[in-house]
Amino acid sequence: MPQNEHIELHRKRHGYRLDHHERKRKKESREAHERSHKAKKLIGLKAKLYHKQRHAEKIQMKKTIKMHEQRKTKQKNDDKTPEGAVPAYLLDREGQSRAKVLSNMIKQKRKEKAGKWEVPLPKVRAQGETEVLKVIKTGKRQKKAWKRMVTKVCFVGDGFTRKPPKYERFIRPMGLRFKKAHVTHPELKATFCLPILGVKKNPSSPLYTSLGVITKGTVIEVNVSELGLVTQGGKVIWGKYAQVTNNPENDGCINAVLLV
Amino acid sequence: MKIDVERLLIQFQDEDGVVLGSPFDVPLDITPEKLQLVCNSLLMKEEPVPFAFFARGEAEVVSSLGSCVKAIGVETEQVLPVVYQPQAVFRVRAVSRCTSTLQGHTEAVISTAFSPTGKYLASGSGDTTVRFWDLSTETPHHTARGHTHWVLSIAWSPDGKKLASGCKNSQICLWDPVTGAQIGKTLTGHTKWITWLCWEPLHLNPECRYLASTSKDGSVRIWDTALGRCDKILTGHTQSVTCVKWGGDGLLYTSSHDRTVKVWRAKDGVQCRTLQGHAHWVNTLALSTDYVLRTGAFEPSPARTPLQHSGFVPQGSNPERLVSGSDDFTLFLWNPAADKKPLARMTGHSALVNEVLFSPDTRLLASASFDKSVKIWDGRTGKYLMSLRGHVGSVYQVAWSADSRLLVSGSSDSTLKVWDVKTGKLSIDLPGHADEVYAVDWSPDGQRVASGGKDKCLRIWRR
Numbered sequence: 001m002p003q004n005e006h007i008e009l010h011r012k013r014h015g016y017r018l019d020h021h022e023r024k025r026k027k028e029s030r031e032a033h034e035r036s037h038k039a040k041k042l043i044g045l046k047a048k049l050y051h052k053q054r055h056a057e058k059i060q061m062k063k064t065i066k067m068h069e070q071r072k073t074k075q076k077n078d079d080k081t082p083e084g085a086v087p088a089y090l091l092d093r094e095g096q097s098r099a100k101v102l103s104n105m106i107k108q109k110r111k112e113k114a115g116k117w118e119v120p121l122p123k124v125r126a127q128g129e130t131e132v133l134k135v136i137k138t139g140k141r142q143k144k145a146w147k148r149m150v151t152k153v154c155f156v157g158d159g160f161t162r163k164p165p166k167y168e169r170f171i172r173p174m175g176l177r178f179k180k181a182h183v184t185h186p187e188l189k190a191t192f193c194l195p196i197l198g199v200k201k202n203p204s205s206p207l208y209t210s211l212g213v214i215t216k217g218t219v220i221e222v223n224v225s226e227l228g229l230v231t232q233g234g235k236v237i238w239g240k241y242a243q244v245t246n247n248p249e250n251d252g253c254i255n256a257v258l259l260v
Numbered sequence: 261m262k263i264d265v266e267r268l269l270i271q272f273q274d275e276d277g278v279v280l281g282s283p284f285d286v287p288l289d290i291t292p293e294k295l296q297l298v299c300n301s302l303l304m305k306e307e308p309v310p311f312a313f314f315a316r317g318e319a320e321v322v323s324s325l326g327s328c329v330k331a332i333g334v335e336t337e338q339v340l341p342v343v344y345q346p347q348a349v350f351r352v353r354a355v356s357r358c359t360s361t362l363q364g365h366t367e368a369v370i371s372t373a374f375s376p377t378g379k380y381l382a383s384g385s386g387d388t389t390v391r392f393w394d395l396s397t398e399t400p401h402h403t404a405r406g407h408t409h410w411v412l413s414i415a416w417s418p419d420g421k422k423l424a425s426g427c428k429n430s431q432i433c434l435w436d437p438v439t440g441a442q443i444g445k446t447l448t449g450h451t452k453w454i455t456w457l458c459w460e461p462l463h464l465n466p467e468c469r470y471l472a473s474t475s476k477d478g479s480v481r482i483w484d485t486a487l488g489r490c491d492k493i494l495t496g497h498t499q500s501v502t503c504v505k506w507g508g509d510g511l512l513y514t515s516s517h518d519r520t521v522k523v524w525r526a527k528d529g530v531q532c533r534t535l536q537g538h539a540h541w542v543n544t545l546a547l548s549t550d551y552v553l554r555t556g557a558f559e560p561s562p563a564r565t566p567l568q569h570s571g572f573v574p575q576g577s578n579p580e581r582l583v584s585g586s587d588d589f590t591l592f593l594w595n596p597a598a599d600k601k602p603l604a605r606m607t608g609h610s611a612l613v614n615e616v617l618f619s620p621d622t623r624l625l626a627s628a629s630f631d632k633s634v635k636i637w638d639g640r641t642g643k644y645l646m647s648l649r650g651h652v653g654s655v656y657q658v659a660w661s662a663d664s665r666l667l668v669s670g671s672s673d674s675t676l677k678v679w680d681v682k683t684g685k686l687s688i689d690l691p692g693h694a695d696e697v698y699a700v701d702w703s704p705d706g707q708r709v710a711s712g713g714k715d716k717c718l719r720i721w722r723r
Binding site: 081083084085086087088089091092187188227228229230231 | 367368370371385386387388408409410412413453454455456476500502517519537538539540541543544588589590605607614615656698699
């Protein structure tokens with residue numbers, strides 16, 4: 001029996017005291033008086049602490065009461081029209097203040113120099129080898145342990161053929177091979193199911209990049225010819241990078257966000 | 261001893277390929293003026309009309325036929341087709357000075373429009389009023405109060421007797437420009453703000469009764485202004501509808517943030533076609549018959565080129581063309597009445613395209629974009645012609661002069677620039693606004709340009 005259930009156990013076995021419920025009710029009703037007595041009579045450090053706590057409680061209570069009251073009464077809309085009138089073609093766009101534009105330009109130049117790129121998920125948990133690769137024992141006495149099986153979702157190219165089974169060190173199971181990803185365009189807020197062209201970089205290790213392992217935070221290249229994007233010169237863009245946002249081995253699908 | 265000048269056989273053709281007269285030979289040093297005389301006499305016109313000549317339809321004959329022929333390298337043995345294009349008989353002079361600053365709005369001026377006759381000027385603003393201005397004295401005429409939020413779009417009826425205005429609280433009001441009073445009652449029905457208003461063209465209905473409005477809620481409503489109620493609701497777009505144009509043959513074209521352009525039949529509200537192809541929001545539409553439908557009822561100058569009026573018959577040689585500009589930095593040229601596939605895709609901008617506009621003679625197309633440039637394209641084929649660079653901020657709106665030779669553009673860098681389209685150079689720079697210029701319009705009689713912006717003033721520019 002766990003340590004903390006003796007009271008409940010006793011109650012189950014023997015029931016409540018005969019006057020339990022009445023005593024409980026009366027004690028609860030005395031609580032308000034006791035609280036006010038404490039508030040008046042406390043002195044010193046204890047008083048300070050108590051009053052501070054009570055002040056915070058009261059503010060919260062007042063806020064919730066005000067919220068409830070607002071819900072009950074319907075307020076007439078504020079007559080004053082907001083400032084910052086813009087024409088219809090600028091309404092859905094966030095205008096940038098001019099100071100911001102300059103500072104953004106400088107920041108971008110610095111980042112480009114440093115070689116850092118902006119991705120939606122900058123930091124992801126690094127996956128260790130024991131998590132991603134499972135040891136497969138082979139040999140007559142099942143003692144050799146040089147083979148590894150990938151436990152995460154991976155992408156192999158179109159013309160992929162396995163090495164002869166005797167010599168292949170990394171096994172990528174067919175059940176975990178995916179060809180398509182659900183890619184969301186961040187501005188349009190629409191999701192498309194696009195074929196994957198390749199794995200660009202897996203943040204945990206370059207070994208996983210070469211194997212084609214797709215985990216959360218991996219940058220993959222997808223075929224966007226479906227979207228109809230065009231470069232300035234008129235050429236159709238057919239490949240773009242996207243970053244994976246879920247754990248595909250848990251969900252069974254790859255969700256990614258397009259890097260525009 | 262006189263040196264014999266080389267001669268060349270030419271054949272005059274008009275823009276559609278119809279030949280004029282028979283081939284005859286001319287000396288290579290013939291100038292465009294002499295070619296004009298010949299052409300005018302062949303066409304047997306009473307008044308001489310100025311023409312522009314294009315050898316084989318591509319290179320324009322500027323100084324003499326010889327230099328043009330050398331440039332494109334044509335065989336002198338064969339007959340050379342020379343395409344002649346009538347130009348506007350009247351010439352609009354470039355505006356060069358700000359004649360008045362009309363103050364009165366207490367918030368940014370968001371939209372401005374001249375009436376089809378060019379007599380009245382109306383402006384909608386963020387202070388919820390629509391103001392009418394008297395153009396002869398350049399002073400305020402009326403202030404129309406009635407809206408409760410920013411007046412986002414205004415549209416004159418084709419007969420110039422009514423003005424419709426739509427606001428951010430999804431209400432539409434009609435105003436009488438003469439008295440400044442509201443006509444009828446406020447039209448409500450949309451659930452989100454009004455993005456564009458467009459009247460039915462005059463030749464389809466001379467009493468100017470029906471008005472189409474689009475809103476962020478994705479629906480298009482056709483209102484009967486005589487009865488003051490909504491006639492039809494066209495739903496089909498899944499996101500905000502940005503622009504609507506009423507075509508000359510009773511078709512409605514709408515563009516939306518869901519990357520499509522839809523074609524509807526105005527009579528029964530049935531959707532005919534969906535034009536797909538854009539990869540991002542479609543911001544703006546332009547019809548080749550826009551200018552004719554706007555001003556066709558009136559004759560501002562006595563000698564207008566006859567080409568303008570033939571726009572009423574869209575079938576045949578010159579079907580109505582539609583251009584859509586989008587956030588994916590490209591424009592599409594469509595023939596929407598005929599088929600779903602675009603005629604051309606115009607790429608080249610490096611930022612989103614905010615406005616496209618056909619020139620009044622429909623031969624040229626101007627696109628204003630947030631990449632600080634205005635690009636000129638051929639109005640029939642969509643071929644890129646030139647880029648007008650000079651602005652240092654996003655170009656918000658453009659307006660053509662009535663003779664299609666000048667273009668004015670207003671931008672977020674608070675200047676307006678008048679461009680000469682023939683040379684592709686800046687004609688006049690018009691600084692003066694204190695803040696971004698949100699709306700630009702050129703009056704149909706070519707006399708004035710009105711511009712309004714964030715600095716709450718409306719400026720009128722004249723020669």
